Amino acid sequence: MHRSKPMSQQTPLYPYHVEAGAKMVDFAGWMMPVSYGSQLQEHHQVRQHVGMFDVCHMGHVQVSGPQATAYLQFLLCNDVAKLREAGQAIYTGMLNSSGGVIDDLIVYRDDEQHYHVVVNAANREGDVQWMQDRAQDFEGVTVTLDPQLGMIAVQGPEAQQRVAELFAGVELEALKTFRSIIIEGGRIARTGYTGEDGFELIFPAQTIITLWTRLQAMQVPPIGLGARDTLRLEAGLNLYGSDMDHKIDPLACGMGWTVAWEPTTRMFLGRDYLELLRESGGSSQQRVGLILTDKGVLRAGQPVLFHGRPSGHVTSGTWSPTLEQGIAMARVDASIEIGQMVDVVIRNRSMPARVVGLPFVRHGQVVYKAS
CATH class of the missing domain: 2.40.30.110 (Aminomethyltransferase beta-barrel domains)
Structure with a gap:
């Protein structure tokens, strides 16, 4: 019996991509713009000036509860205890017991009982199930996917100027890399995937549409997935499913720096395997x-x-x-x-x-x- 292929999902910005004449492709089950004309020009636009990316296909997971910190310390190979202040973020892998990378993700701390986790589009449902299953051993911890949130990445040497114009009165110059500010029901984070300065704007879908159209009016051009890939590759940034997956340990894929070995008393998923690997001379x-x-x-x-x-x-x-x-x-x-x-x-x-x-x-x- 022939099974029809599931229809690709659309981000809130899909109509704007079509209107702009973007070439649309299926990416991780989502219809996404690969380019709006010249991928080469889009690449140089971000390296030399500024561009914006629709990354609403990424998953946003809220982790809450009195043991939220302890839970994430067990779940992730990097240590969220490094996050001392609200808005701080950390890049980490989420490993299985064999040390394989289930996903790479960013964790934002709101307070010791509330964290915001951004996961890859292709893994969002599987990640949430994995996270929920492991949360059962931590009383009161809840793991919830928030489908209402979207994200725009504004990247390039002129990103700060444009985002500052977008959010008048918000002090962005002092915002360090991997820090964020929560305002107006959303988050402005100094993070990205291009090797340039930039910001990721995490807001509800309707606000995302408003921000996109305002950025367009400010002459910030949209950039497709094609240029995003060449930008991230030049920057030496991994792509899940290509550069690592659940069979590849972080030491073999350039993620060894994300493994927090100290304190030695912190047990995290995959640690036993990685310790054996390290003792035997490494990957x-x-x-x-x-x-x-x-x-x-x-x-x-x-x-x-x-x-x-x-x-x-x-x-x-x-x-x-x-x-x-x-x-x-x-x-x-x-x-x-x-x-x-x-x-x-x-x-x-x-x-x-x-x-x-x-x-x-x-x-x-x-x-x-x-x-």
């Missing part, structure tokens, strides 16, 4: 950057060879508008060092690439480490 694989030395484009899944032997594969690849070269993130043998040469198999042909340290680009500047 057998590592995440590195690759720069193709010849013309070509690197793509996910392409094999990586070191001295002619299989050594890993590309997890995310693209042509970099900033470097004007083929770049990639790859998971390769841990013995390979920065500056060494490898070969990437592209259409049955071995192409030389240099191993570099990530990120490739930050704040519009090329910053990768070549040795």
Whole structure:
């Protein structure tokens, strides 16, 4: 019996994308704009000026209760006890007992009994179920997906100026990275996914529509998922499902810095496995950057060879508008060092690439480490 494919969901901003002539594609079950014309121009617009992204497909989870802090300390590999003030945020992985990354997410602290968690679109239902199941051991803790919230990311060197115009009277200059302010029923966070300065505006759907149209009137152009991907790859930022998943531990995918080993008395999901891994010398694989030395484009899944032997594969690849070269993130043998040469198999042909340290680009500047 033939089963019809579930219809893609639409964000509150879907009509505005269509009106703007965006090319729409299904992404994680949502109809999203991949570009509004030139992906290359959209990329440079964010690197050099400012652009806005519809990220209303992300999931917003409220965690509340007298044991909310203890619960999140158990659930996540980073330690929410680092968050001392309201509005502070932390990036972390949520691991299974085998150390695999179920999702990577951002946690905002409101107070010791209330947290706001932003999860990836593709994982939102599964994440919430996982979180609710583990909350049963923490009396009074509730985990609730809030479908009424949406999010706009305003990114680029001119982002602060534009967001300040949008919220007159709100002091943004002193707002540090991974901090947020709660105002008018929503949240302004200094976070993003591009490697540029920027803000993520988390508000109810109707307010999101108003903010989008006001930003349009301020000549802030919309940017599609295509440019978002090249921007985040240049910035060395992982994409869930490509650069890591539930079978990949954080030490193998460049997320080792998110694992809070101290205090040693804090037990979190996956810790036992990661401790064994660390005691045995660490993961057998590592995440590195690759720069193709010849013309070509690197793509996910392409094999990586070191001295002619299989050594890993590309997890995310693209042509970099900033470097004007083929770049990639790859998971390769841990013995390979920065500056060494490898070969990437592209259409049955071995192409030389240099191993570099990530990120490739930050704040519009090329910053990768070549040795």
